[in-house]
Amino acid sequence: MHILTGRARSDYLKKYPIDDFFSFDIQPYLEVCQFDKGEWIFQEGSFPDTLYYMLEGKAKLYMTHKNGKVSLIEYLKAPLFMGEIELLNEARYTKGIQTVTKTICYSITQSCKEKLLVDALFLRRLCLFLGEKATNMTAKYTQNQAYPLENRLAAFIQLSAEQGIYKEKHTEICEYLGVSYRHLLYVLAQFCEEQIVEKRKTGYHIIDKKRLAQLAQEIQ
Amino acid sequence: MHILTGRARSDYLKKYPIDDFFSFDIQPYLEVCQFDKGEWIFQEGSFPDTLYYMLEGKAKLYMTHKNGKVSLIEYLKAPLFMGEIELLNEARYTKGIQTVTKTICYSITQSCKEKLLVDALFLRRLCLFLGEKATNMTAKYTQNQAYPLENRLAAFIQLSAEQGIYKEKHTEICEYLGVSYRHLLYVLAQFCEEQIVEKRKTGYHIIDKKRLAQLAQEIQ
DNA sequence: ACAATAATGTGAGATATCTCATATTTTTAA
DNA sequence: TTAAAAATATGAGATATCTCACATTATTGT
Structure with a gap:
């Protein structure tokens, strides 16, 4: 992973405006970063401290079972949040996420966690996202x-x-x-x-x- | 379903305080209601306009597939929200929920929807609930x-x-x-x-x- | 360019799970 | 109280899916 700066950064910020996700100025807490194809965004079993919002790209959400079987749980396609559950729930270990293509994300450090957790604008968006996620998983589960x-x-x-x-x-x-x-x-x-x-x-x-x-x- | 009033109502309100879920006074929008054993709280395929918070009881979340198979998706045990996804996402048709035991809920009419959707306190709790729901469904899915x-x-x-x-x-x-x-x-x-x-x-x-x-x- | 690694392809035999038929017992409702 | 409905039980044969072994063909890193 590497962080984009200068022109590259400002181009993405212009192309994918995110200000209206928050009721405060998010820019000081935000980086634009790029993951190469095949890179791991989260390692399985780690305790991530960054919230990502994927702008471009595609990734796979994985988990490994005790019996050694690996489940590819779902394909993640931009736009979406990653690490949001860990933001809400401290110290929740996470599943693995590996990119399938080059992927561009906004990364938001947990240093503004307090601000995020009282921001109705952001929380409402998160609720929508999580609600959809729950609905989709339920659908997949029952279909299977x-x-x-x-x-x-x-x-x-x-x-x-x-x-x-x-x-x-x-x-x-x-x-x-x-x-x-x-x-x-x-x-x-x-x-x-x-x-x-x-x-x-x-x-x-x-x-x-x-x-x-x-x-x-x-x-x- | 019937609505509890008087002594019964105030007893439940005392036993299960809910004021700290909201940053405004929820009482005017709230009813205490009781479902008998076996009663349907939501009919499959309907478009519910009430948010419930179950205080006591147990219910089953169902869905029927096109091929006639019925999935009992999960057991719902108090405390939990029901109809929260439909609150966020207008006109989302829902799955069926049937009580297993006598069940007591707070019902919150959508007349305070606007207030709810800008209330960070409430939204944060909803995020936690939805995040857990998504995590659980994912776990169930992969285990199966x-x-x-x-x-x-x-x-x-x-x-x-x-x-x-x-x-x-x-x-x-x-x-x-x-x-x-x-x-x-x-x-x-x-x-x-x-x-x-x-x-x-x-x-x-x-x-x-x-x-x-x-x-x-x-x-x- | 070549060796290592990953992906593809196929056979054979096992196991997990399903459908259907049918009998018995228990529970429920009129 | 009794007839209907639901739940329990079991056999038999089918199908969905798995494991393992092994051969072949891409792909990839050096």
Whole structure:
């Protein structure tokens, strides 16, 4: 991670105004920082003391289980807060966050924690963010319980395909969908067999959009 | 649902002071209300316009999937907020909440919504509540992905047993744990076979506390 | 350019979990 | 009090998903 200054800093501040998140002047407490692709923003098990607001980029939220399994809990896409729960709740150990692309964030030091925690403007925004997060996790949780991979994968292919082509890394997606690598490949093969997608060098091409949507929509 | 007045009302207000949740006088906006056992506090798919704070009681948070499966998402135990996400986010349809026992709540009408949404004291408490909710759901989600029923059931038996006896309704718990009734019974039978619990008329008695803890603790 | 590492792909056999059918017991409501 | 509804129980066969072993093909760092 490195901190941007001068022109780079002011350009981001202009492009992503954040003043209206707070009812006090946040600038003295704020840095613009950049994480390179693959860098860890939070280490699993650490006690972070910085609140980040991601402006540009994409990251993965991870946790490792006692049995060694790793869950890719979700993809984080700008804009969003990171480390907000630790701000509210002192000394809460955190999950791991690793960037997928170059990522630009505002970092806000906890030195203005007192100010933040009495700022209704900021707190209201945080409530909205947290409410949405809770709602999303609940949705994911219940969907995972109620539907087999066939449906969840169909939904995920719809979501992540670009120009009708799905080309995510299997190793990553099986962690995200919470199934084994083997099983993911089975179901992909099944989609090929059913002519829903076609495997080419460029990726899996969606050929039966309708059927895919049908499988996905059973979820909601 | 009925609203308590007079002596009943003031007794609850005394027993569960709530003034320090707000920086303005909430009393004019507040009712004390009681739901009978089995009553629905929120109907699934409705657009609630009341914020509740549960003082006493226990309820179940439900959702029904398109495929007809019902998920018992979680048990709600006092104290907690209900309808808070709908307060923040207009017109968000909600999940169903049904009481398990007689339940006493404060209800706060949305007529003071404007006041609530600029009240840092209240918002901060809401942030804490929502943050915890998000954290819990995330934990549940990842655990369900990473462990078979054997471990999750062991953890649940530990949690819900009273005086070493587990006696929840199977029909409910299988929805809660997200497995079929049949499978729940299989794993319970397996616990009996392994002499971890013993089935008697009074319920399933825990006889190998250590082994149960071992299975449960693999989760975390 | 090459060795190390990561990602892909596949088979085989095990296990976790589901669906459905059906019988019995308990609880609930009229 | 009795009939209906809910909860418990169990078998049998299917399906979803896992683990492990191993081979092949990219990707990456030096």
